[in-house]
Structure formats: structure tokens, C-alpha cells
Amino acid sequence: MSTDLPVLLAAVSILSALHLAFQARRVGWSRMKHKIMPPAVTGPPEFERTFRAHQNSVESYSIFLVVLWISGIFFSEVLAALGGLLYIVAREMYFTGYINESKKRLKGFYLVLCALLFLTVMATIGIIQSFLDKYLRRL
Amino acid sequence: MSTDLPVLLAAVSILSALHLAFQARRVGWSRMKHKIMPPAVTGPPEFERTFRAHQNSVESYSIFLVVLWISGIFFSEVLAALGGLLYIVAREMYFTGYINESKKRLKGFYLVLCALLFLTVMATIGIIQSFLDKYLRRL
Amino acid sequence: MSTDLPVLLAAVSILSALHLAFQARRVGWSRMKHKIMPPAVTGPPEFERTFRAHQNSVESYSIFLVVLWISGIFFSEVLAALGGLLYIVAREMYFTGYINESKKRLKGFYLVLCALLFLTVMATIGIIQSFLDKYLRRL
Numbered sequence: 335m336s337t338d339l340p341v342l343l344a345a346v347s348i349l350s351a352l353h354l355a356f357q358a359r360r361v362g363w364s365r366m367k368h369k370i371m372p373p374a375v376t377g378p379p380e381f382e383r384t385f386r387a388h389q390n391s392v393e394s395y396s397i398f399l400v401v402l403w404i405s406g407i408f409f410s411e412v413l414a415a416l417g418g419l420l421y422i423v424a425r426e427m428y429f430t431g432y433i434n435e436s437k438k439r440l441k442g443f444y445l446v447l448c449a450l451l452f453l454t455v456m457a458t459i460g461i462i463q464s465f466l467d468k469y470l471r472r473l
Numbered sequence: 474m475s476t477d478l479p480v481l482l483a484a485v486s487i488l489s490a491l492h493l494a495f496q497a498r499r500v501g502w503s504r505m506k507h508k509i510m511p512p513a514v515t516g517p518p519e520f521e522r523t524f525r526a527h528q529n530s531v532e533s534y535s536i537f538l539v540v541l542w543i544s545g546i547f548f549s550e551v552l553a554a555l556g557g558l559l560y561i562v563a564r565e566m567y568f569t570g571y572i573n574e575s576k577k578r579l580k581g582f583y584l585v586l587c588a589l590l591f592l593t594v595m596a597t598i599g600i601i602q603s604f605l606d607k608y609l610r611r612l
Numbered sequence: 613m614s615t616d617l618p619v620l621l622a623a624v625s626i627l628s629a630l631h632l633a634f635q636a637r638r639v640g641w642s643r644m645k646h647k648i649m650p651p652a653v654t655g656p657p658e659f660e661r662t663f664r665a666h667q668n669s670v671e672s673y674s675i676f677l678v679v680l681w682i683s684g685i686f687f688s689e690v691l692a693a694l695g696g697l698l699y700i701v702a703r704e705m706y707f708t709g710y711i712n713e714s715k716k717r718l719k720g721f722y723l724v725l726c727a728l729l730f731l732t733v734m735a736t737i738g739i740i741q742s743f744l745d746k747y748l749r750r751l
Contacts, residue, residue, distance in 0.1 A: 341603045344543045348596055351539040355589075358532060372575055373518070373525035379651075386651035388532075393636060393666075395535050396673050400629040404622045436650055450633075457626055464619045480742045483682045487735055490678040494728075497671060511714055512657070512664035527671075534674050 343406040346418035347399065353422050354395055357388045357429055380433065387432040387439065391425055394446070401453035408460025414453060421449035482545040485557035486538065492561050493534055496527045496568055519572065526571035526578065530564055533585070540592035547599025553592060560588035621684040624696035625677065631700050632673055635666045635707055658711065665710040665717065669703055672724070679731035686738025692731060699727035 364370075364384040370377040375385055398421055406414030428442030503509075503523040509516040514524055537560055545553030567581025642648075642662040648655040653663055676699055684692030706720030 339547065339603055339607075341547070341600055341607055344547060344596070345600050345604070347539050348543060348593065348600065351536045352593070355533075355536055372578070373521045373571075375525070382651045386653070392532050392535075393670050394633075396670075396677065397629045397633055399535065399539070400625050400677070404626060408617065408619070408622060432651075439650070454626065454630070457622070461619055461623050461626065464617055465623070468617075468619055478686065478742055478746075480686070480739055480746055483686060483735070484739050484743070486678050487682060487732065487739065490675045491732070494672075494675055511717070512660045512710075514664070531671050531674075538674065538678070 340403075340406055340411050342411050342415035343403055343418070346402065346415045346422075350395070350398065350402075350418065350422050350425075353425065354391055357391055357425075360429075360433075361385055361388045383432050383436060387429045390432075391429065394450070398450065398453075401450060401457050405453045405456035405460060408464050409456040410460075413456060417449055417453045417456070420452070421446060424449050479542075479545055479550050481550050481554035482542055482557070485541065485554045485561075489534075489537065489541075489557065489561050489564075492564065493530055496530055496564075499568075499572075500524055500527045522571050522575060526568045529571075530568065533589070537589065537592075540589060540596050544592045544595035544599060547603050548595040549599075552595060556588055556592045556595070559591070560585060563588050618681075618684055618689050620689050620693035621681055621696070624680065624693045624700075628673070628676065628680075628696065628700050628703075631703065632669055635669055635703075638707075639663055639666045661710050661714060665707045668710075669707065672728070676728065676731075679728060679735050683731045683734035683738060686742050687734040688738075691734060695727055695731045695734070698730070699724060702727050 361384055364381045365372070368377050368381045370381055376382060398418075402414055402418045402421075405417065424442050424445035426442070428439050428446055431442050432439035500523055503520050504511070507516050507520045509520055515521065537557075541553055541557045541560075544556065563581050563584035565581070567578050567585055570581050571578035639662055642659050643650070646655050646659045648659055654660060676696075680692055680696045680699075683695065702720050702723035704720070706717050706724055709720050710717035
């Protein structure tokens with residue numbers, strides 16, 4: 335197997351996927367606790383916060399994967415992996431905060447934004463450098 | 474074109490994407506059947522089950538893609554592609570089961586979990602092997 | 613860094629991710645405008661249309677990424693990037709149309725389908741060519 339494979343990005347991706355699956359699992363537990371059978375998605379505030387916390391993670395997960403992999407391949411795999419770990423920690427803070435109280439989601443949410451911004455800036459710099467290398471060096 | 478491209482993973486990914494799009498289409502047909510105009514997402518139980526069946530597929534689709542590609546690139550493309558086909562079949566069982574009755578989603582759901590677990594285990598083994606190769610062989 | 617990296621696909625992916633994040637931001641603004649605090653997702657029709665417009669983008673975003681990257685790697689990076697730009701423009705038409713009136717989402721929606729179809733056809737042709745090259749040339 336090639337030793338050039340981005341194994342750190344792969345490891346962080348699997349971790350983040352397991353974390354997202356774990357959030358879905360906790361929605362399932364909240365369904366059981368509050369006796370809310372699918373397909374219902376409304377119920378006591380605690381269940382609705384848990385449900386929305388997971389939904390919010392789903393909504394941004396593809397964005398996260400895009401900026402994780404592009405920053406890791408076009409800029410720095412180690413820095414991207416660290417940004418990815420920060421994202422996972424921030425998502426956990428968001429989720430547990432949100433379940434307790436709507437306002438308590440905000441600290442985790444701002445940290446999620448920081449992690450995504452960090453990855454996006456690296457990805458953008460990497461793309462610009464790579465674009466100049468690929469298309470303008472020929473001139 | 475390089476013949477090293479993971480064409481089986483690409484083929485299974487396109488199939489799974491078309492299957493997800495087909496599920497969205499069936500939500501649209503259910504909207505028409507029950508005369509539920511967007512942006513409404515509530516209505517008769519059959520419509521709500523169809524809507525939630527599609528949502529559940531959306532929620533796990535990114536997780537599926539992550540474990541499909543990482544297991545295929547870091548462990549075995551053929552086994553990953555087979556796991557991917559199993560996932561698509563399981564999702565179809567889940568979807569058609571769920572539309573008929575909430576409880577009938579469970580058989581497909583457990584098979585979805587099996588497929589994801591199979592891919593996740595392969596991906597994890599592949600990452601560990603690759604990590605040892607890349608970072609520890611140098612010692 | 614390798615100059616073989618698909619920098620156009622990466623650039624379009626980052627653009628599309630930022631566009632999806634911007635749609636989430638506009639849902640947040642609509643929450644503030646109509647004073648709808650999370651986790652609530654129901655409210656005046658304008659808010660519900662904004663919310664659903666973003667949800668619809670989330671639902672198809674993974675499908676978009678799959679066909680974008682596979683068509684770009686297996687068929688043509690330039691054509692895939694153009695298809696990706698068309699998709700982003702179509703999503704913006706869909707989103708702004710939907711906010712104004714449910715029916716006004718349709719023009720953007722059909723253009724979204726065109727962009728996805730274009731990418732899917734290229735991806736399928738590319739996979740078939742690559743499959744024949746990889747597995748049948750050996751015979």
C-alpha cells in the first residue's frame with residue numbers, strides 16, 4: 335500500500351463519522367426516554383433540542399468533510415487533522431450544551447465555526463497556491 | 474487515464490447517490506398523492522413515514538460515504554464495494570418497509586447498521602495498518 | 613506539491629460549501645427576523661420556506677459532491693467544474709425563489725436537476741470507460 339495515503343485525514347474522518355453516528359444514537363435514546371415513536375419528531379423540549387442538535391450536526395457535516403480534506407491535501411495534513419479534532423470536540427460541546435439548554439449550545443457553536451473557518455482558510459490558501467503552480471507556471 | 478482509479482468505489486457511490494435521489498423522488502410522489510405542498514412536512518402518517526425514511530437516509534449518507542471510501546482505499550476495494558452494495562439493498566428494505574408500517578423499517582435498519590459496521594471495521598483496520606507503515610517503520 | 617491535484621474540483625467544492633453555509637446563515641437571519649428561537653422550526657410561511665429551502669440543499673449536497681468529484685476525476689475536470697458552478701447558481705436561484713414564493717422555487721429546482729444530470733451522465737460514462745480499461749483490457 336502507498337505510504338502517501340492521507341492516513342491522518344482518514345482517521346479524523348472515521349472519528350467524526352462515529353461521533354455523528356453516536357449523536358444519532360443519543361436521539362434514539364431520547365426517543366425511548368420520552369416515548370416518542372418514529373416518524374414523530376415533536377415532543378418535550380428536551381427531545382426537540384436533542385433532535386435539532388443532531389440535525390444541525392448533519393447539516394454541517396458535508397461542509398466539514400470538504401474543508402477537512404481539501405485543507406489536508408492542498409495545505410497541511412497535520413494542521414487539517416488538528417482542525418478536525420477541534421471540530422469534533424466543539425460538536426460534542428454543542429450537542430451536550432444544547433441538550434441541557436438552548437442557550438448552552440452557543441459556546442460549542444462558536445467553536446465549531448472557528449474550526450470550520452480555520453480549515454476553510456487553509457483550504458483556500460492551498461487551492462490558490464496549487465492553482466498558481468498548475469496553471470500559471472506554464473506561462 | 475490511470476487504471477489505478479478506484480472504479481468500483483466510484484460505481485457504488487454513483488449507484489448509492491442515484492438511490493438517494495430516487496428516495497427524494499418518492500417523497501415528491503407522496504406529496505402529490507396526499508396533496509401536501511412544500512414547505513409543509515406534516516400530513517397523513519404514510520406521508521410522514523415516507524418523509525422520515527428519506528431524512529434518515531440523508532442523515533447517514535455522509536457517514537456511509539466516509540466508511541465506504543476509507544475502507545476501499547485503506548483495506549480492500551472489492552470488499553468495500555460489496556459492503557456498499559449491501560448498504561444500498563438494506564436502505565431500500567428500510568425505505569419500503571418504513572412506508573408500509575413504522576415497525577417494518579427495523580429489519581432494513583439493522584441490515585444498514587451491519588453494512589456500516591462491516592465498512593467501519595475494515596476502515597479502522599486499514600487505517601491502523603497504514604498508520605504503522607507510514608509513521609512507525611521509520612523508527 | 614503534485615500539480616496533478618484536481619484544483620478546479622477543490623475550488624468548486626469550497627465555493628459550494630461556502631454557499632451552503634451562507635444558506636444556513638440566512639436561515640439564522642430569518643430566525644432573528646421572525647423571532648423563532650431554536651429548537652423551533654415552525655413559524656410564519658416565509659420562515660418555513662427559508663428553512664425548507666436550506667434543508668433541500670442539505671439533502672442533495674452529498675449527491676452533488678459525489679457526482680462532481682467522480683465526473684471530474686473519471687471524465688473531465690473542466691466540464692465537471694463548470695457543471696458544479698451551474699449547480700451553485702441553480703441552488704441560489706432555488707433558494708431566493710423559494711423564499712419569495714413556493715412556486716418560484718421551481719425554475720431553480722429544474723436547473724439543479726439539469727446540473728446534477730449533466731454531472732451524473734459524465735460520471736457514468738467515465739466509470740464505464742475506466743472499468744473497461746481496468747478489468748477487460750487484461751482479457
